[in-house]
Amino acid sequence: MSDATIHHGGDRKWTDYFTFCTDHKVIGIQYLVTSFLFYFVGGALAEVVRTELATPDPDFVSPEVYNQLFTMHGTIMIFLWIVPAGAAFANYLIPLMIGADDMAFPRLNAVAFWMQPVGGILLISSFFVGAPQAGWTSYPPLSLISGKWGEELWILCLLILGTASILGAINFVTTIFKMRIPDMDIHSMPLFCWAMLATSALILLSTPVLAAALILLSFDLMAGTAFFNPTGGGDPIVYQHLFWFYSHPAVYIMVLPFFGVISEVLPVHSRKPIFGYRAIAYSGLAISFLGLIVWAHHMFTSGTPGWLRMFFMATTMLVAVPTGIKIFSWCATLWGGKLQLNAALLFAIGFLSSFLMGGLTGVMLAAAPFDIHVHDTYFVVGHFHYVLFGGSVFALFSGVYHWYPKVTGKMYDEIWGKIHFVMTFVGFNMTFLPMHYLGMQGMNRRIALYDPQYQGINQICTWGSYILALSTLPFLVSMALGLIKGKVAGRNPWRALTLEWQTTSPPEIENFEEMPVLWAGPYEYGIDTESEDGDEDIEDMLTEVANVG
Amino acid sequence: MNIPSSITTLIAGIAITLVSLWYGQNHGLLPVAASADANDVDDLFNLMMTIATGLFLLIEGVLVICLIRFRRKKGDMTDGPSIEGNIPLEIVWTAIPTVIVFILAIYSFEIYNNMGGLDPMVSGGSQMAMHHHGGHKIDNMVAMGDTNNSQVAIGIGKSPGVGDDEPLKVNVNGLQYAWIFTYPETGIVSGDLHIPKDRRVLLNMQAADVIHAFWLPEFRIKQDVMPGQESQLSFVANREGTYPVICAELCGSYHGGMKTTMTVESPEAYDQWVQERTVAMTGGESVALNPSELSDTDFLQSYAEDMGIIENTLQQIPHAPMNMMSALKP
Ligand code: HEM
Ligand SMILES: [Cu+2]
Ligand SMILES: [Cu+2]
Numbered sequence: 050m051s052d053a054t055i056h057h058g059g060d061r062k063w064t065d066y067f068t069f070c071t072d073h074k075v076i077g078i079q080y081l082v083t084s085f086l087f088y089f090v091g092g093a094l095a096e097v098v099r100t101e102l103a104t105p106d107p108d109f110v111s112p113e114v115y116n117q118l119f120t121m122h123g124t125i126m127i128f129l130w131i132v133p134a135g136a137a138f139a140n141y142l143i144p145l146m147i148g149a150d151d152m153a154f155p156r157l158n159a160v161a162f163w164m165q166p167v168g169g170i171l172l173i174s175s176f177f178v179g180a181p182q183a184g185w186t187s188y189p190p191l192s193l194i195s196g197k198w199g200e201e202l203w204i205l206c207l208l209i210l211g212t213a214s215i216l217g218a219i220n221f222v223t224t225i226f227k228m229r230i231p232d233m234d235i236h237s238m239p240l241f242c243w244a245m246l247a248t249s250a251l252i253l254l255s256t257p258v259l260a261a262a263l264i265l266l267s268f269d270l271m272a273g274t275a276f277f278n279p280t281g282g283g284d285p286i287v288y289q290h291l292f293w294f295y296s297h298p299a300v301y302i303m304v305l306p307f308f309g310v311i312s313e314v315l316p317v318h319s320r321k322p323i324f325g326y327r328a329i330a331y332s333g334l335a336i337s338f339l340g341l342i343v344w345a346h347h348m349f350t351s352g353t354p355g356w357l358r359m360f361f362m363a364t365t366m367l368v369a370v371p372t373g374i375k376i377f378s379w380c381a382t383l384w385g386g387k388l389q390l391n392a393a394l395l396f397a398i399g400f401l402s403s404f405l406m407g408g409l410t411g412v413m414l415a416a417a418p419f420d421i422h423v424h425d426t427y428f429v430v431g432h433f434h435y436v437l438f439g440g441s442v443f444a445l446f447s448g449v450y451h452w453y454p455k456v457t458g459k460m461y462d463e464i465w466g467k468i469h470f471v472m473t474f475v476g477f478n479m480t481f482l483p484m485h486y487l488g489m490q491g492m493n494r495r496i497a498l499y500d501p502q503y504q505g506i507n508q509i510c511t512w513g514s515y516i517l518a519l520s521t522l523p524f525l526v527s528m529a530l531g532l533i534k535g536k537v538a539g540r541n542p543w544r545a546l547t548l549e550w551q552t553t554s555p556p557e558i559e560n561f562e563e564m565p566v567l568w569a570g571p572y573e574y575g576i577d578t579e580s581e582d583g584d585e586d587i588e589d590m591l592t593e594v595a596n597v598g
Numbered sequence: 599m600n601i602p603s604s605i606t607t608l609i610a611g612i613a614i615t616l617v618s619l620w621y622g623q624n625h626g627l628l629p630v631a632a633s634a635d636a637n638d639v640d641d642l643f644n645l646m647m648t649i650a651t652g653l654f655l656l657i658e659g660v661l662v663i664c665l666i667r668f669r670r671k672k673g674d675m676t677d678g679p680s681i682e683g684n685i686p687l688e689i690v691w692t693a694i695p696t697v698i699v700f701i702l703a704i705y706s707f708e709i710y711n712n713m714g715g716l717d718p719m720v721s722g723g724s725q726m727a728m729h730h731h732g733g734h735k736i737d738n739m740v741a742m743g744d745t746n747n748s749q750v751a752i753g754i755g756k757s758p759g760v761g762d763d764e765p766l767k768v769n770v771n772g773l774q775y776a777w778i779f780t781y782p783e784t785g786i787v788s789g790d791l792h793i794p795k796d797r798r799v800l801l802n803m804q805a806a807d808v809i810h811a812f813w814l815p816e817f818r819i820k821q822d823v824m825p826g827q828e829s830q831l832s833f834v835a836n837r838e839g840t841y842p843v844i845c846a847e848l849c850g851s852y853h854g855g856m857k858t859t860m861t862v863e864s865p866e867a868y869d870q871w872v873q874e875r876t877v878a879m880t881g882g883e884s885v886a887l888n889p890s891e892l893s894d895t896d897f898l899q900s901y902a903e904d905m906g907i908i909e910n911t912l913q914q915i916p917h918a919p920m921n922m923m924s925a926l927k928p
Contacts, residue, residue, distance in 0.1 A: 107854070111851075112851035112852055112853075112854065113851045115851075116848070116850075116851055116853075182851070183848065184848050188809060188847075188848070190807070190808045190809070190825060191808040191809065191848065191849060191850060194807075194808065195850060279824070279825040279826030279827070280825075280826075282826075284826075284827075285809060285824065285825075286824070286827075319664075319668070319678060320670070320676070320677040320678045321677065321678040321679065321680070321681065322680055322681065322682045323682075324681065324682065324683060324684075325682075325683045325688055326682065326683070327683075328683070328688055350811060350820045350821055350822050350846075351809075351822045352752050352822060352824055352827060352829065353752065354752060355710070355715040355716040355717075355754075356716060358710070358715065359707055359710065359715075359716070362703065362706060362707070362710075363703050366699040366702060366703050367699060369695050369698075369699050370692065370695045370696050370699060373691065373692075373694070373695035374688070374691065374692055374695075376657065377688075377691040378688075380657060380660050380661065380664075381681075381684075381687075383660075383661070383664040383668065384660065384664060384668070385668060385678055385679055385681070386664070386668050386678035387668065387669075387670040387671075387674060387676065387677065387678045388664060388665070388668050388669045388670055389669075389670050390665070390669055390670075398661055398664075398665065401657075401661060402657075402658055402661055405653075405654065405657050405658070406654070409650040409653060409654060410650075412646070412650070412699070412702065413643070413646045413647075413650065415702075416642060416646065416702060416703075416706040417706060417710050417715070418638070418639045418642055418706055418709045418710050418713065418715075418818070419639060419642060419643050419646070419706075419818075421639075421754070421818065421819060421820050421821075422639060422815070422818040422819070422820065424811075424820060424846065425811060425813075425820075425846040425847060425848075426846065485627070486627055489627045489628050489629070490627075490628075490629055490815070491629060491815035491842060491844065493813065493844055493845070493846045493854075495848045495853060495854075496853055496854025497851075497854050498852075498854040498855055499854060500842075544675075572682075573680070574677040574678065574680060575676075575677035575678050575679055575680035575681075576677075576680050
């Protein structure tokens with residue numbers, strides 16, 4: 050890979066993607082493709098789960114297998130899909146967005162990536178020794194008595210992936226602070242970079258705590274210590290505190306990068322500046338700060354005293370304020386714009402509309418008296434899928450469509466992209482909306498057998514999930530058609546203003562032929578260019594644009 | 599701003615408000631409420647539902663309008679207006695969620711407090727507390743350590759006030775995959791729970807093996823039941839009927855089967871049930887159900903029908919649950 054041939058527009062041999070390559074763009078794609086593979090595995094497990102739930106009896110799979118399935122589904126979706134997919138975007142985009150030629154520590158970056166397949170294979174191999182079945186939370190003492198080796202593999206996998214995400218975070222922070230082109234100050238940086246700063250801060254502060262909890266759990270499991278085992282005098286509640294000290298922030302680790310993606314997609318496709326740049330940037334930091342002091346809201350019904358529950362109720366509700374600021378600002382960005390309703394923007398609007406639901410039910414869950422009723426029920430399953438699927442996956446697809454021309458140099462297939470959106474949106478709401486009702490009525494989660502009165506609604510959910518599963522087909526078609534016969538994209542098909550669009554598509558191996566110039570703020574759309582001096586550059590730039598989809 | 603558009607805005611605002619107010623009361627999402635506390639929780643939920651409906655309609659409305667009104671005409675390459683911010687607007691929409699959140703937090707706190715979430719709820723009644731205060735320091739600390747008599751209990755429920763009747767105490771033992779209820783006053787051991795209407799009930803709960811959670815959907819209360827640590831729930835049922843008791847914390851493969859019922863009946867019917875049970879226990883004819891002489895499985899077997907436990911479940915209990923037997927002894 051040393052013989053960089055610049056005029057080839059950054060063409061890579063396909064074999065590069067299977068090597069220990071240190072180019073951040075290759076690593077970004079490696080992350081994204083790997084995480085998509087795990088998404089299909091996690092999704093397949095979810096379909097088995099939903100098929101089992103089509104009837105009240107545990108007839109499709111046995112209850113033990115059922116528990117393994119949702120444990121693996123949750124673990125894979127979180128640690129091998131959403132978190133690495135965020136890292137994929139960050140790896141690909143951050144150096145391009147700030148005009149750097151690579152990440153600060155390219156080799157460390159490659160190491161962090163290669164830990165993903167290792168962790169993933171370890172986890173999946175646990176199916177051969179009896180997969181873990183204590184849920185992705187793995188609370189002791191249940192996790193200590195339900196299958197030793199599956200549980201241990203689960204712990205190892207999480208330790209490896211946690212380490213990888215710490216390495217990634219160090220890299221992102223250093224890159225953002227040290228490698229921006231000289232005239233880009235921190236307030237003219239694209240919002241995606243802000244989002245990754247907030248995410249990385251959270252990763253660095255909370256992941257080590259998870260590691261500590263897992264190592265102690267591993268001692269209890271393998272060496273018979275009793276940190277968390279009540280039979281030996283240990284305290285299982287301590288594990289819950291340690292676990293959620295990481296895993297609540299982890300929710301923001303999962304969504305914040307995609308908030309960043311949305312802040313990039315909306316202004317470009319609605320041809321308006323992002324509304325409230327600073328408000329969005331700082332509210333991200335506020336979310337990550339608040340995210341650190343709300344963990345015990347997962348423990349409202351657990352071994353926590355009343356006053357503690359009240360403290361965490363208040364802090365949790367406060368998160369609604371910065372989140373609200375973001376949602377309102379995004380809506381105001383759309384308002385009055387000239388919306389180009391392509392798949393990228395449709396998914397972004399789909400994100401807004403479903404994440405809103407997740408946010409509203411989130412505030413309800415923060416209210417302890419109500420949470421006590423619905424904790425550990427399908428209401429919660431509905432809620433967090435609105436956050437994780439609506440809030441992350443929709444935005445992720447939006448980002449994939451938005452940057453597809455940059456990454457491949459071709460345009461994706463718009464028709465199939467739109468079909469993908471419609472099927473995802475319908476399937477998603479059909480699967481997860483009715484779950485709220487199920488939970489309030491009395492259906493608890495993580496059960497293979499349920500009361501027959503809930504069968505009708507469960508069947509709606511199951512059919513919805515089939516639509517959702519099928520919706521990945523048009524996605525793959527759109528991507529493939531783009532590669533095979535998509536129009537050549539040119540540098541900047543969306544006429545966007547952030548730096549990554551100044552280089553060729555796909556970008557040069559060294560990213561930019563010469564150091565890029567900051568000829569506008571990242572979102573200065575709609576400024577009357579003719580009346581101002583020195584802005585001819587922009588005009589030139591925009592007229593040079595090849596074709597618009 | 600021109601007049602027609604502000605009139606439209608006004609009408610839309612009124613419509614959204616009316617719909618939210620109506621839906622907040624008529625969503626029909628919750629099961630019946632069988633205690634006063636449950637009614638309080640429902641009021642809170644209705645308020646949240648009203649606010650959420652309003653915000654939902656507002657924001658989804660904005661999105662739909664954008665989708666329809668602001669789509670780009672074919673061939674139009676111009677940009678929208680360059681509006682980067684609007685300080686008064688931003689202040690307003692920061693203030694709105696802040697105010698809403700404060701109202702909800704205070705209201706939730708009120709209700710939580712009314713339900714007895716912050717009450718000390720001294721286990722063993724007030725004498726116990728006095729005993730503690732007068733007790734020797736060391737004893738006291740030991741007592742705190744084994745948490746059976748900790749002064750601030752974990753759970754929800756008012757401590758009995760002066761002049762209140764003694765609550766009906768029931769010991770709840772959760773084990774894979776059954777609930778076992780022991781009435782310390784009468785020695786009744788049962789696989790389902792019977793309580794009289796309108797009398798305070800105090801559940802002292804502990805688990806034998808892993809963490810379970812005791813959930814009464816119609817009462818809107820839930821509390822984890824932990825091994826090695828006691829937790830409590832206390833409530834007054836005000837509606838007769840038979841309600842599900844559900845385990846809400848993943849506790850193993852048959853977690854979904856771990857459920858039974860709670861019957862709320864008139865004081866007379868309840869007394870009669872107590873009578874029948876006591877006779878059954880002492881009468882020579884029926885199986886002598888002295889729990890401490892049976893193995894776990896045998897013991898459960900006799901309740902299997904009552905509790906609707908799947909046959910399989912019984913073979914699923916390999917380990918001797920820690921202190922199940924001691925918990926069963928009155
Ligand atoms: C393909 C669409 C999906 C379907 C049909 C689906 C379905 C489900 C269902 C039915 C459960 C509940 C299992 C139970 O409690 O018994 C569940 C749990 C879960 N899902 Fe999904 N899900 C999907 C996508 C996702 C995504 C994209 C994520 C995260 C990014 C995710 C994260 C989780 C987590 C963390 C759990 C909890 C697992 C546990 O209880 O340990 N799911 N899912
Ligand atoms: Cu249980
Ligand atoms: Cu359970």
